[in-house]
Amino acid sequence: MGQMIVQVVLVAVMVVLVGVAGATPPGIAKNPSHATCKIKKYKHCYNLEHVCPKFCPDGCTVECASCKPICVGDCDRPGAVCQDPRFIGGDGTTFYFHGKKDTNFCLVSDPNLHINAHFIGRRSQNMKRDFTWVQSIAILFNNNHTLFIGAQKTAAWDDSNDRVDLSFDGQPITLPQSEGATWTSQTSPSVTVSRAEDSATNSVVLEVEGKLKVSAKVVPITEEDSRIHSYGVTEEDCFAHLDLGFKFLDLSREVSGVLGQTYKENYVSRLDIGAKMAVMGGSGSEFESSSLFSTDCSVSRFVGDSNNIGEKSSFEGLSCQSGIDGQGVVCRR
Template sequence: MAKILVQILVSILLVLMAVEAASPPGNAKGRGNGYAACKIKKYKHCYNSVHVCPKSCPYDCTVECASCKPICTCDKPGAVCQDPRLIGGDGITFYFHGKKDNNFCLVSDNNLHINAHFIGRRNENMKRDFTWVQSIVILFDNHQLFLGAQKTSTWDDSVDRLALSFDGEPITLNESEGAKWESSGVSFVRETSTNNIIVEVEGNFRITAKVVPITEEDSRIHNYGITKDDCFAHPDLGFKFLSLSNEVNGVLGQTYRPNYVSRVNIGAKMPIMGGGKEYETSSLFSPDCSVARFIGNNGLNKNIGIVENLALPSLSCTSGIDGEGVVCKR
């Protein structure tokens, strides 16, 4: 009996040592730095197992639960990350720079429309802006969903900079891994305690979003010219679509059509998708780009009037009240 107990204790110790080895130093576990785990319970062989992120993305990876392997968040179809770098449904990587302070439709289908608000900086030596997606609005059925990054000067990953709302009402989540809000088939779940979330609408789409800054090193390498008053926090996004039609359009959406032929120069160092005017919308909340397909559940979008009342997270109310969870009425 004593021998069996010793063997059990040794086994437990080995498991604890393995988990500790997989966790990054400095108590990074819990902030999503350096490791990832499968959080989908139906994959019993992989659920909650800890994996070290690949060297190519040591602080930003997810686990593909089916294969139980860690992969870079921005290296799979449906990714919208960085400057913005997209990977289409056809697997082709391209860039869409748009224009700072403007809005563009990423996806437009009969019951799904996704607009993105671009922030950025002008580079005097180039003919375009450096841009990043700061926030998105998603229209589906007769609902609207907002997800964005709040403006911040100094980045601290332990401070949550996510801004969320559903049908014009701010969503507040406890700052703990696994914290969840759900209603009518819509769910928001924190992957880590701050700045990392999964948004899912049953039978329609699943989005992963991680708010990240432009670091001093990023700025130096790419000559972004980032100053200390704004680190241009933005969400790196991953989209999975569950019910797109063959007529879907938008910067990203069109790449999911079965007959789509990419317009980008695949052989270029930075393949760029043009057509900014084609995808531009009059506001973040309006499905009115020239390639729009959205009609919603009842043949029209009833929420346009509602969502226009929602302020972007970088704006302040005229009353002088601003900050997390504030909605300005116009």
């Protein structure tokens, strides 16, 4: 009898453990082929079940405002910086950081890695803040290497036209428009940039050996997006921007930045996690950088390669941006 009770208890414990291990992230359906909106304020969509599109290999979630299913991808995992912009921290918490248009902010700062983002945007007449998106990022590492990716400005969007700008150490990267095309640096650590396996344009993967991997996709603000969210986007500019997914391989305990701080072991979120739309408050001045290639934000931890500490950083005075009519990259000091 005692042995039977022990077996029953063990079975119960195994069931509980399986349930915890297979717990479904918020907003993603237990059945990967179906999804529902779980935010009650969207009465037109709340609790309606949607069938995920066939091209969503990892299932889908529902954008409640438009009541449409969207694929689960890099924008739904820790390390994501997408949309306007929505962050998913290393701790799994989703939050928004709006910042200011035409301003640069430190996303990650560590002793040997620094990532800044340039925000573009527009001000709605009914808003006290800017609508913002990440137009480009600069990745600085080892005191003398820079990796840049940006979205070219464009009016009408055509996904068959590549709108990605890339450069390494100030020199443009030319990447063939074919799925899986790859460029590799001759440096140490090596830098690899490749086209996504499912796209010949506007979607790339960047990897710095031993440090990080970044998926980046250039996307526009569509007319429907603008209508639903009242962005007020006009025909002159579709505000092409980057959707980003970061995977970090070697962060220290000192890491900071809008995204970087969420990877600290002792990080305590200041967000109101009970809010339907958690926003990192304030102007973001503590994360603001004077330029895309500057490491002068107040939370900066960057010192460069330990073998070169104390030397003048080669990033000082360097500025990179899209070239004439949005074509190519121009870097100047």
